Amino acid sequence: MQHPETHLALHHARAAELHAQADAYRLAAAAGPPRHLRIRLGWTLVEVGLRLATPRSPALAR
Template sequence: MTPETHLALHHARAAELHALAEAHRLAAEAGRPHGLRSRLGWTLVEVGLRLATPKPTILAPSS
């Protein structure tokens, strides 16, 4: 497959995925209202997950 063909297919698939994500986002917004309490709760969950995930360590090359 030529690079141009591969790039064209990549752009087409990316556009499809963006459209699906937008449709999912709109459906989720229409499905239930987000109150302040809910948004705050999910923000705290996200912060907790970020704090609990260890940062990757970069190993120095050995001689």
């Protein structure tokens, strides 16, 4: 059987680990490329992929 103090100490240690992980995630996200550039790049890749996947009609190939 665990003592309440042991349980509380484990809880505090795990909470500190989770806070450190959250801080690291926030820092990594802030250091990444701006969101609008990622969105623009993503839609450009979708457009290129659709153009590559669509077969050309013989009238447009001239």
